[in-house]
Amino acid sequence: MAALERAVIVGAGLAGLRGAEALREAGFSGSLTIVGAEPHFPYDRPPLSKHVLAGAIPAESTALPHGLDADVDWQLGTPAAGLDRRAGTVRLADGRALPYDRLLIATGTRARPWPNPHEGRLAGVFTLRGRDDAAALRRALAAGPRRVLVIGGGFIGCEVASLCRKLDLPVTLVDPGPTPLARVLGRTIGAFIGAIHAGHGVDLRCGTEIEWLEGAGGRLVRAHCVGGGRIEADIAVVALGAVRNTEWLDGAGLSVDPGGVDCDGAGHVLDAEGQSDPQIAAAGDVARFPHPLYDGRRVALEHWSHAVAQAAHAGRLLAGAPPDAAYGAMPTFWSTQGDLVVKSAGLTQGADAVVIAQGNPATGRFIALYGRAGRCIAAVSVDSARWLPAHAELVAAGAPFPPAGAATDRPKGVAILDPGFS
């Protein structure tokens, strides 16, 4: 491989870092530039909504350890603003153009902001994606607010709400859906998890939508619900999901939309005609790829372990060491909600049935196994992670659903439930 080649990585997050390491490990010896919008070296996000908010570690302690030597050109605090594939350059916001021979797109996502920008700027209104967000929110929680309002019952919303209870703060969680986590886990399992949080004192308001946030003197004082009703709160955490950072790719001629950058099975990005660009790969939250476990359906995953595995794969790919198999690691995810640990393997989307394979939702510890057309497609453990690997194997093998036979702590004759995806 020519030593003069230039690799550029856009996005100094988890996927960018792991991709850079893999590139070097696979023998790439050319120049390596990592471009990051934030002024920080790569850091880890999962602790932000857990240990950092709890005050157990400061936000600055989340830096990711890495195995890169000094021979890396870090361009931090300067976002990429454009991509010119014909010229082979990445344009930075400060106007400079970085030429590349290989490019890794790893720009991840950002928090979806509160739709009304004026209300979103009120003091006391937060989103949570980056290190600085977490530090600010931690300060606000430590100051002992009257009540915290969490808007959105996804994973991050549930994590923040349950953490507030651990800090003994009054908290209200609103979600327009019928239960928390309904979009990812379905209403049935969402209701079980919601009940656990309610049992710990989270004021859970499902089927409720916030219409507007009221401020006084520039500070949040309360939230107004659609159809009347208000919630007095001096802190609101907007947890409405993520938006993919793809705007900088506008006009680059790639197959890109707000749902992500499309890749082929190997990990190379696709252009608008659907052709692979062998010089460019994408990885992490921003990438959308056909998953072999799910009949090649295109998925975009916002999972830590996926960012790591896919970036390693993409790094090798760009270094010219193409792996023998299409990228298709089993998606896995975890979320720590207060003392509750939720883990999953596989993808629940499209499930037509779910069973409680072990344990009992009433005790707060159980395994839910999701099926689609008679095959196991995903398993979710709630405070019983030790059983997850065995169920993940069923998912990987596409084993028949519902699972046959007995298991420890499994009721005789498991009931087949509607997972409740709408």
Add this chain to the structure above:
Amino acid sequence: MPDSSLLDQVKDFANRPNPYPVYAKLRQNPVSRQDDGTAEGTWVAATHGTIARLLQDPRVSSDTLPPADRPRTGNPLTDLIVKPLKDWMMDRHRVFIFRDPPDHDALRSAVMHQFSCARVQAMRARSDALVTDLLEEKREAREIDAVDDLAYPLPVTVICELFGVPREDEPKFHGWATQLATALEPDSLSNTEIRAKNSRTFDAIGGYMGDLIREKRRHPRDDMLSGLANHATPAGVKMGDYDLIATSILMLVAGHETTVNLITNGLLTLLRHPDELERLRQDPTRAPRLIEELLRYEPPVQFRTRRTLSAIDIAGVTVPEGADLVLLLAAGNRDESVFPDPDRFDPDRTGTRHLGFGGSLHYCVGAPLARFEAEAALTALARRLKAPRLIADPPPYRQGAALRGPEHLRVAIDGIA
């Protein structure tokens, strides 16, 4: 006559001093069916990967005990009324090493809740003192038996003090522990004579513990039994009397012969590797890594048994439902794909994930105790025995194949420093 199965060879007493070549043969098929005369056969997992995997498979059950069946006495009142009742009680209040979730988890959580760091640390200091006392008694000797003189008494005293058994009653426990040492040996379950003896011992110790628990309720002290008898866990688990009696007996039994074996296997291995003995003597801080390597190299619990609740596909075979399963921990510990040069005793290995304490939900509760008891004993032996020499190598072994260890370990010495 057909070859004896490899599992028979594991159990064959002739292989007790060195079962590892048989384990190596078993590892050639990660999970294999061994003939035991039944239709299902006994299935043996012998590689690190398959054992670790099966330890956390929900289709694998620890509920392997046959229903309680206490010996008949010939007295019709006892046999027709008392016996069925007692059998029923015993089945309902099994020790949690033989139970599955959710009951297992609840009972175990109660124990873990009482196993506070401070309590464990206090026992650590005590075991150093106990070892000193035991060696003091042998001051003038020119020969010691590491089993009788040190390894056997130590764990019983530690568990008694942890539980708050009055000192004057401790001798009883030494007797009971000796008898019950066989209770975890799988073959003892099918031996009616041993079962009968054990059930009499269970009655004696159960009666004693019942009284002691009542005493701890009336006059709570700062010991583990008082804690278990009087306090619930944060999740609200509090054991009833029968579970508490069963659990106390479990702690005594599970922590006795295992720890004895660790100490004696440890001394034996050190005497076979004099350079390591010398290094430990010079530098007692080597003890922790030495003990981890011992738990890999000569694990006191060589295997555990399980039963399958439904069929399991693993490593290219299907273990049928209802099969007996042997998890050959000691074979997994010599798996060359995880431990390079596995038959070498090397305390400087890094990142070893030995299976000496099992794994997953039944992972040894007493691991911290076992570790520092062994540390206290082995560092003291290394430091104080003058010119120790093995009198017999291999030493005589006890019957057990699962809980495997020397029956005696006689060592000639020039004195105790």
